[in-house]
Amino acid sequence: MTSDNKPLAKDLSHLLSTEAKSRKESNLKAAFVYKADPSIAFLGGGLPLPSFFPFDNVTVDTPKPPFKNTIIADVNSLKEDELTKVHVPKDPSRAGKTDLPLAQTLQYGLSGGAQSLIDFIKEHTTMIHNIPYKNWDICATTGNTNAWDSVLRTFTNPGDSILCEEFSFSSAIECAHGQQIKVIPAKVDLEGLLPDALDEQLNNWVGAKPKLLYTIPTGQNPTGGNMPADRREAVYKVCQKHDILIIEDEPYYFLQMDEFKQDQAARNYEQLEDHDTFLKSLVASYLNFDTDGRVLRLDSYSKVLAPGTRFGWIVAQDTFIERFLRLHEVSIQFPCGFTQSILYGMLSRWGQTGYLDWLINLKKEYSIKRDGAMDAMEKYMPKEIAEWIAPTAGMFFWFQIDGSKHPEFASKFNSDPAKLELYLYEQGVKNKALLIPGQWFRSEDVTEPPQKPLPVTEAEKSLLFFRGTYAAVPTETVDDGVKRFAEVVKREFQL
Template sequence: MANLTPYRTLASLSLFRSRSHTHTLSAGAVHTFYTSCPRLKPTNVGNVGLAAKDTAIGEQAPEPLTLDGIKARRAKAGKLVAPTASYSDSDMFKSPQSFKAPKARRWDHLLSVESKARHPCVLKQAAKHLKKPGLISLGGGLPSAENFPIERLTFRIPKPPHFSEAGAEASGTDVTTGKYDVARGENGGVHDLSIALNYGQSIGSAQLLRWVTEHTELVCRPPYADWRCALTVGSTGALEQALRMFCDRARGDAVLTEEYSFSTALETAAPLGIRVFGVRMDEQGLLPESMDEILSTWDEAARGARKPTVLYTVPSGQNPTGATQGAQRRRDIYAVCQKHDIFIFEDEPYYFLQMQPYTGSDAPGVPPPTSAGEFLGSLIPSLVSMDVDGRVLRMDSFSKVVVPGSRLGWITASEQVVERYIRHAECASQGPSGISQLIMYKLVDESWGHEGYLQWLMNLRLEYTRRRDAILAACEKYLPREVVSWVPPAAGMFLWLKVDHTQHPEGLTRPIIEIEEEIFNSCIEKGILACRGSWFRAEPDLPLSGLFFRVTFAAASEENMGKAIERFGAAVKESFDCAD
C-alpha cells in the first residue's frame, strides 16, 4: 500500500492541483458557476430552496476541460505509476480551473448514525508510511506477487472507429498485460497484474481513477470545487451504500422516487427498513410539482415516516418507463430539492444511451453527431452539472455501455460524501475488483483514450437507436392501437407499453392486477417474457391505477423482437377479445 509515485524523472502530480481550492470563502461573497445549464443559486441554512435566475457575474469563465487539454496536461505530468494499493484521490487529476468555484455544502444533518460512526481503516491509513525510501514493510498483509498463478493476460479489442465484432476480428488490437510490466517497462509500464491482483485502496486504482475523474470533468463539470470520484462495485452496490449513508431505520427515514421505479432499487431499500414513496410521472418522468406538493403537505403520522430527505431518480431512459427528463425538468427538480433540502441520488446508467429522435418507421432518421464535441453537446445536462450545492451523488456504470460483468462503476459527489462512502467500502466490499479495473484501464485509457471511448459511445448510441426503431416498428405493426399505446423512448433500453384496461370486457369490474396476470401468463405460454408493470411500483400496497408492461430492445435480434411483439399483441388481443 504505497503512496502514488510518478517516475522520478518526470513531473509531480502536483501539476494537477490548484492552490486556489484551499481558500476560505467570505460570507455573502458572490461566485460564478460554469456549467452547461442556466445557473442555480447555492443554498445555505438561510435560503434553502431559492433558485436564482441565470446571471453572468464574476470574472470571465475559465476554459472548460477539452480532449486536447487532457492530452497536454498528461504530457506535462509524465507517466503515472501507482504501486500496489497506492493512495490517490480526484484532486490529483482535476484541472486547475475546477478548483475556482466555492466548496459544497456539508451534509452532517442528513448523514445516518451508521455513516457518522465510521472511522478510517487503520491498515489502509498505514500505507502513507510506505513512501519512505528503504522502508521494509512487515505491516500490511499483502501477498507476494510471485505466488499469483496468473502470469499474463491477452485480449483483443476493437480499434476505433471499427467497433463491430467483424471489425474487431479484422483490425482489432491484441492487448497484453503481464505480471511485472511496471518493473520491466513493458506493455505501457503503468499498470500490471502484480498490482491488480493484490489488495488495493477502496477508492479504486489510481490509474482508473484518473480516467474517470477526467471523464467526469469533461462531460459533467460539477460547478463546485471539492467534487471527487470513487470507483464502485457497480451502481447497485453504490446505491446500497448510499442508502445506508443517508437513511436510518431508527429515525423513520424515507426516500422519494418515481411512482414506477427500478425494482432492484426498491428491493435494496426494503430490508434496510427504508420507506419509499412514489412521485407522479409524465412523458418526461418525475413531476416536480407533484414532488413539491408531497413534501409541502407531508404528514408524518399519516405517512408513518419522516419527511423524506433523499430523492432517488433515473433521469435518462428511466427504468422501467424509458422516460427522459429534459434540461428544464431537471432544473425544476433540483429547485424543489433545494427548497426542501433533499439530497439526490442520480442514477445514470443510460446517460450515454440518449438516442436520435424517433421519426417513424417510414420517415428518414435525424442525422447523428459526427464528432466527439457534437456528441457531448447533444447530451442533456446531468443533475450533477447544475449542482451548485453539492447535493447530488451521481452514479455512473460501465455495465450498460461496456460490460455488466465487470461490476464496475463510479460515483461523483462532494469530498465529504465520497470520504464517507470510502469509509464504508473499506469495511464492506473493499472496493471493486482489481482485475476488472486493470482490463477497463487497458481498454478505455491505454488503448482508446477519451476520444476513442466517446467514439465507442457514439457507435453504441446508433446501435440502440436502430434497435429502438425496430421494436417500435414491430409495435406499430402488431399491437392493437385502440388498446396499447406508448411513447418512443429518447434514451435507455426500455419501452413502456400502456394497456388501456378500461377497454377490457371486464375492465370496470375486474381488478387490474388480475388482467395483468392473465396477459403475462398468456405471454409465457406464447413464448415471450415481458415484465409486469406492477413489479416496479414504488408503493406496491396501493391499488393499481394503470396497466403497463416493460419490454427491452437491448438483447434480442431484430427478427426475434418482431416475433416477440407479435406474440405480445396476440396475448393482449386474446385477453381483450380484439379482432385481428
C-alpha cells in the first residue's frame, strides 16, 4: 500500500469459505460508474436526495490535545480553550477539509468507509505497524464483533475447526458456535499462547487442519496476558508452517502499560511520555511478522474512544479486503454516517499527533487503575494459594487459586476445581463482590475426538481462575471488590 519496495502477499485464496468464494459483483453496481458523468441523465439508483435529510450542522464538544489532566474530566466542564469543537455541515460547499459533510456520510456510500476517514486510519496504521508486504488494505466494520462474524463467514464452512486461547472471549466463541464451527483450545500460560505446544498440537492434528487461529494477543480477555514480541513471531511461524490464518482481535492494543511497580513512590503519573517513547513502547503486532499476508487484524475505537461509535476496521491483504466489501454490501452496508462525520471531524482536527496524545493520556489513566487493582491484590489476596502476574495491557486482571489447598477439596468438591470455582463465585456475590469464574471463558467444552485434549500437568488439575476488571469502575470499588472476595477465599480456605 505505502511502500513500493515490499513484496506482494501470498495468494491464500484457497482459504476462503464457500460463501466468500460464491459472491459476485452485480451488474447494477457496474452501472454506477456512469453516475459520476454529469452529462448522463442517471436514472439508475434508488437514493433519496440529500436535501430530504432533516439533519444539518452537527456539532460536538471534544477535548483539545494534549489533554493533560482533562481525559477523565467531563468534557462539559472544560473551558472554551480546552475544547476542540467539531462542526459538520450537510452541504459539501460549506464543508472544510476537516469535514466529512453529512450529504455524503448520510447517503448510501462505499461499504469500505468514507475515504478521508479511512485515509487517516491508514496513515495511523503505517505509523504503528511495519507491515512487510505491499498490498495491504483496510475496510471499515461496525466494530470487532461484526468483524469477527465477517471473518468467520469469509473463511470457514460449517463443520470447520478453528483454534483459540484455552480461555477466550466468550462472545467470540458463541459467534463461532452459531456458525457450526468447532472451537479448539490452544494451550496458554499467564502471558499467552505457547508456540511449541501449538506446533505439537498441529503436528498431531487428526483430519482437516483448523482454518484460523483467533487470538487476543494484547491484554487478552480474560487472562490479561500480553504476548511478548518473540512469542508472537514464533506463533506466526507455526501458523505459517501449518497454513493457518491469524486473526488478531486487538481492541485493547492501546491500553498497554509499563510494568507494575510495587513501590508507590516509584510511580510517576505526572510525567507523560513523548510520542517516540510511547511508539517504541508498543509491543509488535502480528502484522509486523506477516510476510505472507495471513494476518487479519481487527481494530476498533470501542475501547479507546467509545463502544457506541460502532466503528472498527480490518487490516489484511487487499484480496481479502475485497471479499469483505462484497459481504458488507449485503449485510451491514456501511458504518453509521453520523459516527463517520463525528470521528473524522474530531480526528482530523486532532491530527495524528493529537490522537497519540489521547492514547498516551489513556495509558496513564489505565496505569492508575491497574495499579489500584494490583495494590488491592497485594494487600488482600492470600499468596499461599493465589498466583497472578500484574497485567501490562487491557482491562482485566486474572488470578489462579490452588484448589487442592482447600480443606474440603476432595470431600465437598469431588476434587473438581470447576465446582469450587462456582462455589466461590456464589459466595463472593453473597459477600457483595462479583468476579467472573474462569470456566465461563473456557473454549475446551467443545474439544472433542478425534483431537486430543490439551496436556494438563498434575498441578494444573486443581487450579481455579477468576477474572476481575479495573476498567469499568472507580479504584475504590476495585479495592472493595478484591477485599471482599479475598475475605471469602480466606474464610473458605481457613487461612
